[in-house]
Every structure is written in C-alpha cells, then in structure tokens.
Amino acid sequence: xxxxxxxxxxxxxxxxxxxxxxxxxxxxxxxxxxxxxxxxxxxxxxxxxxxxxxxxxxxxxxxxxxxxxxxxxxxxxxxxxxxxxxxxxxxxxxxxxxxxxxxxxxxxxxxxxxxxxxxxxxxxxxxxxxxxxxxxxxxxxxxxxxxxxxxxxxxxxxxxxxxxxxxxxxxxxxxxxxxxxxxxxxxxxxxxxxxxxxxxxxxxxxxxxxxxxxxxxxxxxxxxxxxxxxxxxxxxxxxxxxxxxxxxxxxxxxxxxxxxxxxxxxxxxxxxx
Ligand SMILES: NC(=O)c1ccc[n+]([C@@H]2O[C@H](COP(=O)([O-])OP(=O)(O)OC[C@H]3O[C@@H](n4cnc5c(N)ncnc54)[C@H](OP(=O)(O)O)[C@@H]3O)[C@@H](O)[C@H]2O)c1
Numbered sequence: 001x002x003x004x005x006x007x008x009x010x011x012x013x014x015x016x017x018x019x020x021x022x023x024x025x026x027x028x029x030x031x032x033x034x035x036x037x038x039x040x041x042x043x044x045x046x047x048x049x050x051x052x053x054x055x056x057x058x059x060x061x062x063x064x065x066x067x068x069x070x071x072x073x074x075x076x077x078x079x080x081x082x083x084x085x086x087x088x089x090x091x092x093x094x095x096x097x098x099x100x101x102x103x104x105x106x107x108x109x110x111x112x113x114x115x116x117x118x119x120x121x122x123x124x125x126x127x128x129x130x131x132x133x134x135x136x137x138x139x140x141x142x143x144x145x146x147x148x149x150x151x152x153x154x155x156x157x158x159x160x161x162x163x164x165x166x167x168x169x170x171x172x173x174x175x176x177x178x179x180x181x182x183x184x185x186x187x188x189x190x191x192x193x194x195x196x197x198x199x200x201x202x203x204x205x206x207x208x209x210x211x212x213x214x215x216x217x218x219x220x221x222x223x224x225x226x227x228x229x230x231x232x233x234x235x236x237x238x239x240x241x242x243x244x245x246x247x248x249x250x251x252x253x254x255x256x257x258x259x260x261x262x263x264x265x266x267x268x269x270x271x272x273x
Pocket of ligand 1: 020021022023024026027044045046047048050072074098099100101102148149150151192193194195196198199200201203
C-alpha cells in the first residue's frame with residue numbers, strides 16, 4: 001500500500017482540464033493557471049454569463065480552446081451530462097473537482113434542506129464525476145484528478161460538522177483512489193485549503209473579515225501553492241501548513257491504530273466477559 005505523500009510521478013501531459021465551479025474563486029483561478037500551462041479547458045458552473053466571460057478572457061490571453069458547460073451539479077440530469085463528457089472524452093486528462101458550498105450555523109440551527117443541497121454538491125457530484133473520469137482514465141493508463149477538500153476535514157470540533165464532514169469524505173476518497181489508481185497510471189491529489197478569500201464566505205452569510213487576517217490566504221497564492229504540490233507529486237497538499245512532517249506524524253499515528261481497530265474481543269476497559 002502506498003502511504004508516502006510523494007510517490008507519484010510529477011508530470012502529466014497537458015490535454016484538456018474539466019473544472020467544476022470555474023465561474024469564480026478557486027476554480028476560475030485554476031482555469032487561468034491551467035490555461036497558462038497549455039491546457040484546453042471545459043468550464044462547468046451554473047452562471048453562464050460569468051463562465052463565458054472567463055472563457056473569452058482565457059481564449060484571448062492564452063490561445064487555448066475553452067468549452068463552457070452550464071450545469072447545476074445538484075441536478076441529476078445536468079450532472080449526468082458532465083459525467084458523460086468525462087466518461088467519453090479522451091482529450092480530458094485532468095478533472096478538477098472544485099465546485100462546492102458551505103452552510104452557516106450550528107447543526108441544530110441549520111436549514112436541513114440547504115445541508116442536503118450542500119452534501120449533494122460537495123459529495124455526490126464529485127464522487128460521480130470522479131468515478132466517470134477514473135474509470136476511463138484507468139483504462140487509458142493516464143490522467144489526473146484533483147479533489148478540492150479543506151483543512152476543516154481535521155477541524156470537526158471547531159467548524160460546521162456537516163461541511164467539514166463533506167471535506168473529510170473528499171480526503172478519504174482521495175486517499176483510497178490514490179492507492180487504487182496509481183498502479184493504473186492515474187494521479188489523484190487532494191488539496192486542503194485553509195480560509196481563502198473567495199465568495200464562498202459571503203454566499204454562506206459569513207464575514208471572512210471577522211477572521212484574523214493572518215489566517216486568510218489570497219486565492220492566487222492558494223492555487224499556485226496547490227499546483228506546486230501537484231508538480232511535486234503530492235497526494236495531499238496543505239497550502240498553509242509550514243512543515244509537512246506534522247502531517248506525516250498525523251498519518252503515522254492514524255495508521256498505527258490500524259492493527260487494533262478490529263478485533264474479536266472487546267477492550268478490557270469495557271469489562272465484557
Ligand atoms: N474559500 C475557502 O475558504 C475554501 C477553503 C477550503 C475549501 N474550499 C473549497 O474550495 C472549493 C471552491 O470554493 P470557492 O472558495 O472558490 O467558492 P466560490 O468562490 O463560492 O466558488 C464556487 C464555485 O462553485 C460553483 N457552484 C456553486 N454551486 C454550484 C452548483 N450547484 N453547480 C455547479 N457549480 C456550482 C460556483 O459557480 P456558480 O454560482 O456559477 O454555479 C463557483 O464557480 C469548494 O469546494 C470549497 O468547499 C474553499
């Protein structure tokens with residue numbers, strides 16, 4: 001089993017990158033950087049006008065081909081069209097599973113329908129898209145999938161449990177996909193941003209300026225660091241974490257639990273005969 005964080009080949013041949021949530025924020029910034037690297041693009045989001053504006057700028061600036069796919073990824077029929085594109089278009093060598101949102105407030109005080117919509121967008125959609133892309137890419141022996149998770153995956157006690165849960169899911173999925181797909185020649189990376197200055201906060205009714213400013217990263221810096229991690233062959237990229245030895249220690253402690261997590265007898269502290 002591959003547990004090292006940098007066991008993967010660093011280079012991916014540029015082709016076409018399909019980016020979800022490409023109309024603004026982290027997705028639009030990736031679109032800029034990937035176009036600069038020579039990728040053609042398929043941009044996915046709901047806001048057609050904003051997508052067209054991004055597409056037009058990138059075509060003009062970098063001379064790449066840019067397709068726009070307007071889709072609400074919480075709509076099963078629209079999602080199926082994106083899955084179909086990923087499953088059949090061999091030009092697509094990179095999937096960026098980025099679209100996501102968050103909901104504010106405590107669990108008890110939350111709007112459960114909004115929570116369900118968030119789980120659909122943050123979990124169901126990227127899972128189905130990753131499956132469609134991974135299946136084709138594995139059969140072709142190449143390709144890469146980047147899943148945008150979050151440091152909140154490790155912050156259940158201090159952040160919305162439902163949002164952090166969706167991001168822990170993406171981290172978990174990425175780790176399992178990496179083990180399964182690396183032998184087939186497919187790269188998988190999870191990016192775990194900390195607080196990043198984008199619209200996601202405002203959309204959820206949270207004031208990002210209430211956070212200490214030393215905790216908030218600019219979106220350009222975040223994406224540039226995440227792509228540097230990709231280039232370095234990382235499976236897990238934490239753009240803000242100064243010392244990856246801290247992550248490695250966390251991973252080692254988690255893996256050390258493994259031999260004792262499933263046994264035929266109950267632990268002595270429960271005093272079960
Ligand atoms: N910003 C942070 O502090 C931070 C930290 C950690 C992780 N993240 C993660 O980073 C990812 C990108 O977030 P961001 O900060 O860039 O947020 P953002 O600025 O709000 O952008 C979100 C993108 O997702 C799209 N989107 C939203 N709902 C959608 C839907 N139902 N169907 C299709 N597209 C949809 C939006 O476009 P339309 O409105 O046009 O659909 C937009 O392009 C998310 O997964 C988020 O959880 C963000």
